[in-house]
Amino acid sequence: MKIAFYAPMKPPDHPVASGDRTFARAILAALRALGHEVEVVSRFRSWCRNPGEQTALAHAAEAERAAVRHRLETAPPDLWLTYHLYHKAPDWLGPEISAGLRIPYIVIEASFAEKQRSGPWCEGAAAAEAALARADMVAAIQSEDLAGLRKIVPQARLTHLAPFMELSPFLRVESKPHSGSLRLLAVGMMREGSKTSTYQALAKALAAREEAEWTLTAVGDGPERSTLEPLFPKAKTRFIGAVAPDAMPALYATADLFVWPAQKEPLGFVFLEAMASGLPIIGGRGGGVPDLVQDGVNGFLVEPQEPQNVVAALSQLADPGLRARMGAAGRQIAAEKHSLEAGMAGLSSLIARAGVTGRETA
Incomplete structure (x- = not known):
C-alpha cells in the first residue's frame, strides 16, 4: 500500500x-x-x-x-x-x-x-x-x-x-548488581516550561531525602541548565548533558530506578526506554504517563507538586526485591504493548x- x-x-x-x-x-x-x-x-x-x-x-x-x-x-x-x-x-x-x-x-x-x-x-x-x-x-x-x-x-x-x-536495544539491557547508594536516573531536556518545572519538583523532593543514601544522574542539556544544577546537591548529583541515543541503553543499565515526576508529559518515550531496561518508575500523574506506568505494578505515580509523594515512593523502592519485581513487570509491559x-x-x-x-x- x-x-x-x-x-x-x-x-x-x-x-x-x-x-x-x-x-x-x-x-x-x-x-x-x-x-x-x-x-x-x-x-x-x-x-x-x-x-x-x-x-x-x-x-x-x-x-x-x-x-x-x-x-x-x-x-x-x-x-x-x-x-x-x-x-x-x-x-x-x-x-x-x-x-x-x-x-x-x-x-x-x-x-x-x-x-x-x-x-x-x-x-x-x-x-x-x-x-x-x-x-x-x-x-x-x-x-x-x-x-x-x-x-x-x-x-x-x-x-x-x-x-x-524500537525497544530492542533496551530490552537487552542487563543491570549489574551493586551495593551502596540508590542510583537514580532522570532524563529530560533543560528548557523552560514543563521540563524545568519537573526538575524543580524533583530537586524539592530529593532535598527532603538528602540525608538518605542516593545518587542522581541527570541526562539532558538546554538553556536552563545553569539555573537547574544549583538546585541539586553537588556531592550526590552528576549532570552529564545530552547523550547519543545509541549510548542510552548502557546508561540505563547503571541505574536502579527512573525518576521523572513530570508536570505534564505527553508521550514520555524515556519512560518506555526505562521500562524496557527493567527499571521501576517514579512518574508524574498526568499527561501520557498513566498510560505507561501502572501505579503499584511497574512503578509509582506521584503528584509532582507534592514532594512527599516522591519521597514516599523513593522510600518504598529502597527495597531491592520490590525494584526487581516492578522492573520485571515494566519490561514485560514495554515488550507486549509498546514495542x-x-x-x-x-x-x-x-x-x-x-x-x-x-x-x-x-
Whole structure:
C-alpha cells in the first residue's frame, strides 16, 4: 500500500529532537516494516507559537496544498496519514487532498478542547476540528484525550493507539548488581516550561531525602541548565548533558530506578526506554504517563507538586526485591504493548478499520 505521511507539528527529519519526532519516526519505521511504501509528502509546518501567525500560515498552506495534490495526482497514494494535529498545529492539507483523491484519511494523535473554539486560537481550533470531522479514523495516543475527542468524533471512527518505539536495544539491557547508594536516573531536556518545572519538583523532593543514601544522574542539556544544577546537591548529583541515543541503553543499565515526576508529559518515550531496561518508575500523574506506568505494578505515580509523594515512593523502592519485581513487570509491559512489533499490529488494525468505515467523499 502507498501511504502519504504528513506531520503538521514537526516533520520527522526536523533537527530538534523531541518525543513528537521520535514517534513520527517510529510510525514510519513500523509502516515500512509492514511492507508499505511510505512517502513524507510535505514538510510544511503549521505549528506556531503565536496565534497571530495562524492566518498567514493558513494562506501559505493553500499553495502547499495545491502543489502536493498536483504532484500526487499522477500516482495517487492509497491512504493519507496525518500524525499529530491540534489547535496549534492544524492539518490544512490532508482533508482536502484526500477528499480530492478519494482516499481514506487517518489521524494519529489528536486532541480537542471546546474552550479553544473561541479566543486567540480559534482559527487553528476550527481547522483542527474540521479535519477530525473528515477523518475516517482517529487514533488517540493519550487516554485522557479520548474524552474531548468523543465530543466531535463518532465512536466508530475513534480508537486508542498505544505509543511505541524500537525497544530492542533496551530490552537487552542487563543491570549489574551493586551495593551502596540508590542510583537514580532522570532524563529530560533543560528548557523552560514543563521540563524545568519537573526538575524543580524533583530537586524539592530529593532535598527532603538528602540525608538518605542516593545518587542522581541527570541526562539532558538546554538553556536552563545553569539555573537547574544549583538546585541539586553537588556531592550526590552528576549532570552529564545530552547523550547519543545509541549510548542510552548502557546508561540505563547503571541505574536502579527512573525518576521523572513530570508536570505534564505527553508521550514520555524515556519512560518506555526505562521500562524496557527493567527499571521501576517514579512518574508524574498526568499527561501520557498513566498510560505507561501502572501505579503499584511497574512503578509509582506521584503528584509532582507534592514532594512527599516522591519521597514516599523513593522510600518504598529502597527495597531491592520490590525494584526487581516492578522492573520485571515494566519490561514485560514495554515488550507486549509498546514495542515496534506491537505498534505494527496496532497500525495494521487502524488501517483495516479505516477501510471498513471509510466514507464516500464528494
